[in-house]
């Protein structure tokens with residue numbers, strides 16, 4: 001067997017070539033289809049007859065895809081990208097076909113009705129129930145006409161989502177502003193100016209080029225003293241892909257949004273749901289739209305007084321210290337930044353010098369040991385993709401290896417930006433052999449090498465802990481069915497529970513002491529610097545939370561359809577209800593809201609706030625126990641992390657916390673209590 005397909009061993013990265021990917025993919029997809037066909041032909045109803053051959057074949061496809069997509073993310077090149085894109089298209093096609101395989105669906109349904117079904121292991125039963133649900137959500141149970149219509153809608157929706165995202169990208173790229181007089185850039189940091197200069201020279205232009213890419217927009221709106229420049233940029237950015245602004249009508253997403261909403265409504269109806277929200281919630285923890293709206297409205301009522309204070313404080317400061325008497329939306333980032341600097345003098349560069357990466361990793365390993373009794377043991381016999389990467393055996397208290405972890409922490413050419421966790425290998429039993437789950441933890445911290453040590457920001461430390469939380473969800477699994485183990489199949493609006501919970505450990509002084517050591521002196525993070533960071537943590541959090549609520553309510557109400565299907569009317573109504581500040585009438589936020597129109601967040605944007613309640617409340621149990629508490633760590637592992645999707649997130653949470661979630665900890669975390 002081609003080694004990339006072997007789910008019981010680690011991927012042979014140095015041997016993976018575009019040609020080997022194609023050969024392996026042919027073999028894996030052929031086997032997947034053949035295994036399914038044979039099961040359907042045989043029509044035997046035992047778990048080992050129906051489930052295992054297909055799962056084994058699917059695991060080989062997943063093992064291939066995991067290795068290829070990981071390699072493409074961390075060591076990209078044009079040939080690999082082509083092989084990756086080809087593989088993705090074929091795997092998506094095969095996966096969709098499998099979900100819509102009526103014969104296999106009928107066989108699984110019949111099996112779930114046999115007396116033997118109830119005697120299966122919990123994970124086996126849940127895996128089958130989830131599979132049946134996912135097949136139904138893919139339209140498999142519809143009659144012939146409806147199934148054909150559903151398939152057509154799926155294709156059109158996928159095209160519309162892609163077109164929506166492309167219009168945002170094209171509109172973003174279409175606008176730029178050349179600056180030739182440096183005085184117009186007053187207030188901007190040297191790093192931002194260097195970025196603008198690089199953008200100009202890339203186009204063969206003199207001076208500086210301001211673009212609508214996020215780092216450029218952030219820099220101008222936060223630092224530029226030139227108010228006209230801020231207004232110009234804010235206008236261009238806030239009208240992208242719409243009927244307004246400098247490129248009005250050229251990339252307009254308005255008609256696409258209308259069609260997307262119409263089709264989502266029709267598809268939801270075909271599947272028997274009242275609206276797209278009910279459809280979305282079929283795979284989430286929240287029970288219904290009423291529960292979510294009540295949650296968001298309660299949060300809004302609590303955040304609003306604080307947001308009003310934030311705003312009044314900004315207006316007063318803008319007038320008294322910055323000569324801005326009529327603060328406008330394009331002033332808010334700038335005013336907020338100046339106000340923050342005046343209130344809290346936290347020098348980001350000074351903080352970094354306390355966090356050399358080696359010291360952080362040492363403290364990180366110590367934290368994992370204290371919380372869960374585990375040790376990470378680096379191995380030097382594992383095939384890796386780059387010298388930055390390390391593989392660790394994860395060792396339990398009994399001295400036995402129970403999982404593996406790849407980490408690759410530094411930015412470099414050919415590596416995708418951001419930070420993420422991915423599954424390298426699931427926990428798997430095949431005959432007598434159980435293979436350990438293995439995760440990838442990938443970040444983009446400042447590069448190591450060139451003699452300079454890599455220094456992390458405090459945000460980087462939180463990112464490391466966040467992704468660690470996702471990894472532990474997989475590494476601690478005791479579930480033998482990969483489709484319901486770790487993050488897989490876990491309710492989507494609760495998936496950030498372990499990650500955000502782990503993040504909060506980065507706000508404890510003792511933990512930061514063990515993770516820090518000044519580059520020159522070895523001294524840990526000083527108390528006064530930590531106090532300043534803590535004081536600045538919730539700067540303007542009322543405004544920030546209210547903004548998230550505005551997006552979440554807009555997404556939900558638009559998909560419910562209770563206020564009609566005009567996005568501008570719906571966002572206007574939401575702002576009437578909860579906002580403390582409104583953008584100008586020509587502003588077109590929905591037209592670039594790719595999360596819900598081009599990403600996976602439709603009727604799901606509330607998940608950010610929802611999961612924050614779970615994670616903050618879960619973290620509260622550690623706080624109550626004295627923080628780095630082994631018994632609480634074990635409980636988190638036992639009641640939540642080890643169980644994957646074999647019981648609902650709500651039940652797992654209740655088992656861990658001893659009660660249903662309460663939003664008090666989240667409000668306190670945000671300084672809104």
Ligand SMILES: [Zn+2]
Pocket residue numbers: 466470496499
């Ligand atoms: Zn996350």
